Amino acid sequence: MSIHTTELIKAKFAGIDFHKKTSVVALGDSTGRVLEQITLPNELSQIRKYFKQFHGLECVVESCRGYEWLVEELQEMGHTVHMGDARSIKLIAQTRCKTDKIDSRLLMELIAKDYLPTCYQPTRQERMLRELVRHRAQLVRSAVKHKLRVHAHLDKENKGIFSPFTIQGRQKLNEVKLTESRRQQVDDELEIIDFLELKIAEQDAKVKYISRSNPDVALLKTIPGFDVLMSIAFIAEVGDITRFKKAKQVAAFLGLVPRVYxxxxxxxxxxxxxxxxxxxxxxxxxxxxxxxxxxxxxxxMFHDIERRKGKKVAVVAVARKLATIAYHVLKEKTEYQESLLDAGLARAAF
Incomplete structure (x- = not known):
């Protein structure tokens, strides 16, 4: 057995600087000493061949786009994978010289010294729910963009129509006289809008189908302001509710708490x-x-805050309250009860 192979057997930690085409791996022993640094192409065969040499590595990958397949592959091989919080890592270890080898070594040293700032790693099901909700939101935004273009075309000829996308509005839109080129552009926009709304309806059907088999959705729907889509979105974006010790941590996770100076x-x-x-x-x-x-x-609650701070601050405060209520509903597996708020918001269980 070569000296190099003997050294690699001691490997306990692996810092992985992941990129689209390659990954730079830094292997370290139990003290964080670098044993090897290597650049691997992001091909399953190469990744498997290299990491199958080791047993039970503690791997670190920074949270970034497209990392999911690598994490799942490493976990299937029996390695533990930690998701590094890229923003916090940057604050901890700023350096004048930044290279892929330095970054991979830094990740390995942070996990070896038990100083790695981590972030939540969603399950495959949570990722699929997130992608479903976000895809639907993107389709809605695209449809709104094309509807605004139709309004713009009508305004250019001073022939605006109120609610042109209802059944009656579409009839008026088809009858309005426009220049030939603008009529063609409006027809193209309407064709795109019809396609997008069909896809949105398909996504809504998927959301409703998933909600039927998820008991947490039924609980969240008892909260004022929560419908099926919002309940699914909350479950997908927040993930495992037990990772939060307090309700205010959920509000902070969603960015609904004020900055403090x-x-x-x-x-x-x-x-x-x-x-x-x-x-x-x-x-x-x-x-x-x-x-x-x-x-x-x-x-x-809204009107009390509105009198002091204004509508915008008040509605955000209510949104923050909804997030904390949803936390308790999911944590305690109980339906929302308005009576718990009747005794006064300051003393309410929610």
Whole structure:
């Protein structure tokens, strides 16, 4: 057995700097000493051939686009994979000289010294739900973009139509006289809109089908402002609810808590952090407007804050409250109860 092979047997940690075409791997022993650094092409055969030499490695991959297949492959080979928080790692280890070898070695050393900042690694099912919800949202945004183009074409000839995409509106839109070139452009836009709305309906059907077999969706739907889509989105974006110890951690995860500036005796709260899922944050704010009408307690909360801070701050506060309520509903596996808020929001279980 060669000296090199003997050294590699001691490998316990692996820092992987993942890229689209290649991955730079830094192997280290139990003390974090570098044993080998190698660049591997991102091909299954090469990845399997290399990592099958080792048993039970502690691997680190930074959270980035397209990493999923590599993580699943390493886990199938019996290795443990940690997801490094790229933002925190950058703050911890800023350097003037940045190369792939340095990055892979840094990841390995952080896990070896038990100083690696990690982030949540969603399950395959959670990833599929996220992709479903985000794909639907992208289709809706695209449809809205093309509808705005139709409005723009009509406005250019001063022939705007109120609600041109209803049944009656489409009839008026077909009858309105436009120049030949603009009529062709409007017809093209309508064809695209019809296609997108068909795809949106297909995604809605998938969401409803999935919701039937998920008991958590039924629980979340009892919360004011939560419908099937929003319930599925919350489950997908938040993931395993038991990883949060407190409800306010969920609000922080979704970026619905204010920034804090504190020094000495001075403390000031700024705007919300806007961390986490932008889509989920937007959906909670939209759901908050519905919740204000459905719940007397949330309506009172909204008006109390509105008088002091204004509508925008008040509705975000209600959205944050919905996130904490959803945490308790999922954590305790119980339906939402308005009576728990009747005693006063400050003392409520939710």
């Amino acid at each position: 504190s020094s000495g005796d001075t403390r000031r709260n700024g705007r919300i952090t806007k961390c986490g899922s932008k889509l989920m944050r937007w959906m909670l704010v939209q759901g908050a407007w519905s919740a204000i009408h459905a719940s007397s307690n949330l309506r009172k």
